[in-house]
Amino acid sequence: MKFAIALFSAAHAPSSRRALLFAQAALAGGHEIVRLFFYQDGVYSAANSIVAPQDEQDIARQWREFVSQHQLDGVVCIAAALRRGVLNAEEATRYQRSAVNLEAPWALSGLGQLHDAAQAADRLICFGGP
Template sequence: MKFAIALFAPPHAPSSRRALRFAEAALAGGHEIVRLFFYQDSVHLASSLTVSAQDELDLPAAWRTFVSEHRLDGVVCIAAALRRGVLNDEEAQRYARASHNLEAPWELSGLGQLHEAAQEADRLICFGGD
């Protein structure tokens, strides 16, 4: 089965961890993930500047490792990211910001990527959100 996974919750929310565990289990079960789409407050999971408490799972690092190791398509909504100060180098230069905090394996893109993923997948699974 092909899954598209959309995340909406911030890094500290239980659904962010559940999403990672679901994605790991899906791949372990022989399924395919066509795209991971990070929207709303979940864009903070892609920030390279997020620091987790020492006694907590470092979810941003865990997601980065997971996406990299499995060569997945990890897309961060550009509108949600810009509103929350999550920028790649190109956007930092465009908006004259001193630095960036979004690097590979993440890609900034629009909501069209979520729509496309939903069309390609057998199931769209969403975690978090209001």
């Protein structure tokens, strides 16, 4: 089964962790994840500037490690990211901002990638809210 997963919430929201555990369970079950698309506040789940309290799980880091380990296609919506100040080196240079807080394995791209993933996958599963 091919899954596309869309995440709409930041790393501190329980739904971000729920999406991660779902994605891990999907791969453990022998399924494929064609793309992860982080949209709206979901862009904060990919930012590397997040500092989690020591007694809490660092979900943004867990996402990063999960995507790297399984070489998944992790796409962050570029419009949602720019308006929230989540920038990779290229965008920080383009808009003359001093901070870069998005790097590999994440790629900035457009909403078309979500549409494309929904077409390619058997199921689109969205996570967001609390």
